Amino acid sequence: MIWPESNRYQEALGKLEFSAAVDYYERPWTHDYVDLLLPAAMCHERMAPFASYGRKIYFRDPCVAxxxxxxxxxxxxxxxxCALG
Incomplete structure (x- = not known):
């Protein structure tokens, strides 16, 4: 619900032949309109950049699986x- 005119996004998603979403939580105002909802890893479950100095980016390893x-x-x-070829 962070986008303006969310109802237009919901209407557009509902008209697609197939749609998928990746998210941390199931959100009924959007995910009721997608065919497939995939669970995303939370920030401590994935490798993520935590600092950037010039052209160097430093990543941290996941804290937990x-x-x-x-x-x-x-x-x-x-x-x-890979599944789609």
């Missing part, structure tokens, strides 16, 4: 791409 079937964003995209 992702819960359940949650995946990092890059894993979701890679696995979907």
């Amino acid at each position: 992702p819960a359940g079937q949650a995946r990092e964003d890059w894993q979701i995209v890679l696995e979907l791409g």
Whole structure:
């Protein structure tokens, strides 16, 4: 609900032949309109940049393993791409 005119987004999602979402939580105002909801890894469950100095970016390793079937964003995209060929 952070976007202006959220009802227009909901209407557009409802008209798609197929749509998927990746999120930390199930949000009925959006996810009731998608066909597939995939669980995203929370910030402590994934590798993330924590500092940037000039052109150097420093990453930290995940503190804990992702819960359940949650995946990092890059894993979701890679696995979907491989599955779709």
